[in-house]
Amino acid sequence: MDHLTIGIIGAGYIGREHARCLRLLKPLFDGRVNVAAIADQNPEAAQQAAAMFEIDMATTDTNAVLDHPEINVIFSCLPTKFHLQTVRRAVENGKAVFLEKPFAVSLEDAQEIHRLLTTSHTPHQVGFVLRYAPVYHALKKKMDEARSHSPLRTVILRDDQVFPIKGISHFTDWRSRVDLAGAGVLIEHGIHDLDLFEWLFGSAKRVSARMGNHAGYPGIEDYMEVRFEFADGVAANMIHLWHDIPAHQSIRHFEIFYQQALLTLETYDMHHLTVRDEEAEKTYERPDLFRMVAHDPLFKDLASREDVLFVSDYYAIQDYWFLRNLLGGHSLFPTIGEGLRAFTLAHACYESAKQDGAWMPV
Numbered sequence: 126m127d128h129l130t131i132g133i134i135g136a137g138y139i140g141r142e143h144a145r146c147l148r149l150l151k152p153l154f155d156g157r158v159n160v161a162a163i164a165d166q167n168p169e170a171a172q173q174a175a176a177m178f179e180i181d182m183a184t185t186d187t188n189a190v191l192d193h194p195e196i197n198v199i200f201s202c203l204p205t206k207f208h209l210q211t212v213r214r215a216v217e218n219g220k221a222v223f224l225e226k227p228f229a230v231s232l233e234d235a236q237e238i239h240r241l242l243t244t245s246h247t248p249h250q251v252g253f254v255l256r257y258a259p260v261y262h263a264l265k266k267k268m269d270e271a272r273s274h275s276p277l278r279t280v281i282l283r284d285d286q287v288f289p290i291k292g293i294s295h296f297t298d299w300r301s302r303v304d305l306a307g308a309g310v311l312i313e314h315g316i317h318d319l320d321l322f323e324w325l326f327g328s329a330k331r332v333s334a335r336m337g338n339h340a341g342y343p344g345i346e347d348y349m350e351v352r353f354e355f356a357d358g359v360a361a362n363m364i365h366l367w368h369d370i371p372a373h374q375s376i377r378h379f380e381i382f383y384q385q386a387l388l389t390l391e392t393y394d395m396h397h398l399t400v401r402d403e404e405a406e407k408t409y410e411r412p413d414l415f416r417m418v419a420h421d422p423l424f425k426d427l428a429s430r431e432d433v434l435f436v437s438d439y440y441a442i443q444d445y446w447f448l449r450n451l452l453g454g455h456s457l458f459p460t461i462g463e464g465l466r467a468f469t470l471a472h473a474c475y476e477s478a479k480q481d482g483a484w485m486p487v
Contacts, residue, residue: 280382
């Protein structure tokens with residue numbers, strides 16, 4: 126593509142986050158990127174986002190954006206239920222697609238989106254933003270060092286978050302409605318972790334899961350524990366939790382045990398990685414993490430930008446590569462293939478939870 130004219134569908138939290146990143150990144154592309162429109166069924170939300178992020182048009186008519194002859198890229202940033210119809214229309218109109226997660230309310234819908242995007246050869250990317258987070262690339266480097274000395278024993282992850290209905294970042298309550306969201310904490314938030322686990326630790330062989338519903342929204346679990354068994358036999362445990370603790374907005378806490386080393390990582394507002402081995406204990410803070418990856422090919426273009434909070438602004442890094450690769454005709458990543466894999470893992474977890482934790486092959 127020689128020029129990207131972008132339409133954003135959805136002016137909620139994630140739509141605005143992409144609008145912010147795109148405004149930040151446009152100057153890097155010498156006039157070849159423009160955000161032409163943003164659509165939302167809430168006219169006030171669309172108008173506010175357009176004014177805030179210098180977007181030409183605000184509308185409540187999503188089809189006006191999807192059918193616009195000059196728009197050639199769609200960012201689908203909607204409640205989960207509506208991604209399928211948006212992707213279908215975007216594909217019919219020959220537009221590239223950035224598809225936010227979670228992108229389907231059922232495995233069947235996920236498979237249909239996969240079919241639409243792959244058979245049409247539509248350029249697309251799925252919003253597994255943690256793949257672009259510098260902190261996890263720094264973690265991978267420390268994992269490689271630990272692995273060179275001793276085998277991996279087990280992994281423990283706790284991913285908790287204030288229930289994302291209204292509050293600091295989220296303006297609407299659609300995540301409490303099963304007809305719009307499909308399910309709860311695992312599909313909405315933990316799907317990042319399902320993708321992250323296989324990226325970091327290899328393919329899963331089977332999963333076992335149990336879930337709970339404490340907030341009382343029908344079909345919306347707010348607790349999920351998952352036991353992973355990887356193809357190499359290593360087992361791992363994940364806990365996903367939505368809570369009501371405003372003073373503790375969210376955190377991902379990793380414990381990665383090797384025979385002779387323990388790596389502990391906390392992310393979100395805090396970013397520190399601690400490595401303990403037979404010789405010493407060392408903690409790496411934001412400046413250390415920056416230095417570990419700043420010269421890597423994925424990050425060096427933005428590492429010197431003072432307006433990018435480098436360690437934590439991974440949405441900007443993700444969107445930069447989506448734009449750059451589209452303009453350059455390069456491969457986009459991750460694709461709907463990785464998206465469907467993570468969705469398949471989530472589906473197996475839900476099936477296991479329905480059977481009181483029975484092991485499910487994946």
